[in-house]
Amino acid sequence: QSALTQPASVSGSPGQSITISCTGTSSDVSGYNYVSWYQQHPGKAPKLMVYEVNNRPSGVSNRFSGSKSGNTASLTISGLQAEDEADYFCISYTSSRTHVVFGGGTKLTVL
């Protein structure tokens, strides 16, 4: 069982917006503004999409945005494209000795 809870799957049609949630506790998500999101296509290594709740690394499309409210962080993808179909994982900084905790992952299907 993962420390952070994500829905197993979400779906949307091209052009629509979807939101993936990531729920934790006061020891991680709500305790720090340090939630990051990763995209993983089959057979590929994960790619950083958002860090520190709502910052995008250079080169990541502005269709990807992050937010947080209380114990729940969210990743929103607007203007869905076929290439967005992938698994998405959240990670939060935590007070534990290993520094971060992972979400279980969400499979995004673009219909």
Add this chain to the structure above:
Amino acid sequence: EVQLVHSGAEVKKPGESLKISCKGSGYTFTNYWIGWVRQMPGKGLEWMGIIYPGNSDTRYSPSFQGQVTISADKSIRSAYLQWSSLKASDTAMYYCARLNGDHIDSWGQGTLVTVSS
């Protein structure tokens, strides 16, 4: 450019030992935590543990304590993940990842470990 490069895929038998590696380049290797991540077939990512190559401070997630050994050799900018006796359930893709403060900003390409009799 930050790069983490893994050793190649491995096929082993149950009970055998194994050590896989991850070599960092493009940054000061001793200044960042390196973590190891397991991804079993068709499953999510699991954080196994971390090491700080600057002083070899090593920490394990509870599920992996005693199951694997994480180490590093800063002279050759490499981190390692080691098993003394593999099980079929160790079959997975293993990634190393650079922890940049509060998030992972770089991943290796992964090493596929297959354990089968």
